Amino acid sequence: MTVVRLAHGVGTRHDLPLPLDLVLQGAAVALLASFLALGLLWTESRFTGMVRESGDVRERGRWVGRAVVAVGLVFVPAAAWPHLVFVLVWVGVPVLSMVFGPVWRVLNPLRLVTVVGREREYPGWLGYWPAAGGLLVFTWVELVEPHALPWFLVGYAVVNLVGGGWYGRAWFENADGFEVFSSLVGRLSPVRGNPFRGLVGVPVRPGLVAVVAVLLGSTAFDSIAATPTWARVAPVPDWVGLVVTCVLVAGVYLLACRRFGAELAHSLVPIVAGYVVAHYYSLLVVEGQRAVALLFGVDDFTPSDVLAAPLVVSTVQIGAVLAGHLVAVVAAHDRALALLPRQRHLTGQVPLLVLMVCYTSGGLALLFAG
Amino acid sequence: MIRLLVPLVLLVVAGCSAPPVADDAGGSGPLELRLSVDEASPQRFEVVKGRGVKISVTSKKAVDVHVHGFDKLARAEDGKPAVVEFTADRTGTFDVEAHPDTLLAQLVVR
Numbered sequence A: 001m002t003v004v005r006l007a008h009g010v011g012t013r014h015d016l017p018l019p020l021d022l023v024l025q026g027a028a029v030a031l032l033a034s035f036l037a038l039g040l041l042w043t044e045s046r047f048t049g050m051v052r053e054s055g056d057v058r059e060r061g062r063w064v065g066r067a068v069v070a071v072g073l074v075f076v077p078a079a080a081w082p083h084l085v086f087v088l089v090w091v092g093v094p095v096l097s098m099v100f101g102p103v104w105r106v107l108n109p110l111r112l113v114t115v116v117g118r119e120r121e122y123p124g125w126l127g128y129w130p131a132a133g134g135l136l137v138f139t140w141v142e143l144v145e146p147h148a149l150p151w152f153l154v155g156y157a158v159v160n161l162v163g164g165g166w167y168g169r170a171w172f173e174n175a176d177g178f179e180v181f182s183s184l185v186g187r188l189s190p191v192r193g194n195p196f197r198g199l200v201g202v203p204v205r206p207g208l209v210a211v212v213a214v215l216l217g218s219t220a221f222d223s224i225a226a227t228p229t230w231a232r233v234a235p236v237p238d239w240v241g242l243v244v245t246c247v248l249v250a251g252v253y254l255l256a257c258r259r260f261g262a263e264l265a266h267s268l269v270p271i272v273a274g275y276v277v278a279h280y281y282s283l284l285v286v287e288g289q290r291a292v293a294l295l296f297g298v299d300d301f302t303p304s305d306v307l308a309a310p311l312v313v314s315t316v317q318i319g320a321v322l323a324g325h326l327v328a329v330v331a332a333h334d335r336a337l338a339l340l341p342r343q344r345h346l347t348g349q350v351p352l353l354v355l356m357v358c359y360t361s362g363g364l365a366l367l368f369a370g
Numbered sequence B: 001m002i003r004l005l006v007p008l009v010l011l012v013v014a015g016c017s018a019p020p021v022a023d024d025a026g027g028s029g030p031l032e033l034r035l036s037v038d039e040a041s042p043q044r045f046e047v048v049k050g051r052g053v054k055i056s057v058t059s060k061k062a063v064d065v066h067v068h069g070f071d072k073l074a075r076a077e078d079g080k081p082a083v084v085e086f087t088a089d090r091t092g093t094f095d096v097e098a099h100p101d102t103l104l105a106q107l108v109v110r
Helices: A020-040 A062-074 A078-100 A109-116 A129-143 A146-167 A169-175 A177-186 A195-200 A208-225 A228-233 A238-295 A310-339 A347-368 B002-016
Strands: B031-036 B044-047 B052-058 B063-067 B072-076 B082-087 B092-098 B102-109
Touching (some): A020 A310, A020 A347, A078 A238, A109 A169, A129 A169, A129 A238, A146 A169, A169 A177, A195 A310, A208 A238, A228 B102, A238 A310, A238 A347, B031 B102, B052 B102, B063 B102, B072 B082
Parallel strands (some): B031 B052, B044 B102
Antiparallel strands (some): B063 B092, B092 B102
């Protein structure tokens, strides 16, 4: 069998590079808006965390939907699995979550195990670390070794069935990377209330920064690895590049936020969401069509490129990155007011603000990079 | 903090500034690219949508050359370059690759 290096695990087409002038204008807007916001926004913290999911009531009856998904998986043709996972689950689920709230916890068939399993107390020190690790392994499969997907899926199922059977629902809320990702970006869902209150309500647990860093770093690395420059000069193997990018993202963030790192991590979620949309939009609208066709056993479907027309793609990309940045700045501002002593309200926010501008202009630059 | 970040930003921007991109201005015939697998030095080439592209690839070892997105395959052998001809009728960025994973060039079709 010929091994084909694929974009994002599936697909053979990358987006056009963003025009340089759009990148520079976008970065300038981000910079201006951030420091204007610092001066113009409110001076007392406004948003209190939204308590969500008074779990048990909502949980009842959901096993039906999960059972339907589980039965449906049996009928998925073998050829459709990569598209199902890399497009519909990895990109489609987070995008749906941004609109409707955490979707994966409703759909995840592995959660069925909680019906029969036990509910032991989940160790607090473990926090989101298993999720961060799982996401890192998945992005390695997606970006470096797509042919390891079947092994990943088996491992994912086994780990979550065992963990979920042992710790119950708390396992999935903390340790299932897909659910943590879906729940984090689900906080932004406008149909579930004020996204800013949703964001403040993100439970701060060990490993939160790692999860955010893996999500941001892996998407950034995907852009880096797709450039001819990386192919020409890459000093290290791809997997090292992936890990180093994630570590860099986390390191610079922790350097900017110091001891408030965990408490402010929720404010990076909109940046993650914006960059995920920008990065994967065309994959979702083009390969998403193919994914649906494959699910119905149609192998030779040619997706339409209409929704991925260059102007549409660049508009979505710039719009998503800037919208994510603005929401992030407001969320960070509000939280910083509550965390920082009054005399440091303004100056204390500057490092994180500068960092966010860097992430955003870096993200835009990567959409242009060659 | 800022003293640390400014060089970092400069580095990122410098790292991301694209290498010189071959231009497509004014040509009338197909865009012709001569690439080598043995001395691969991938770059981006800009093509206007609708224009023809002719790629020839030399290699000392026998390899399959693949133009992604247009699904063109050709085999290069020692002394016998692979030649692929097609019309760039889709927009996007497409990899030209020698399998398994040597990137030879990227076509940017606008």
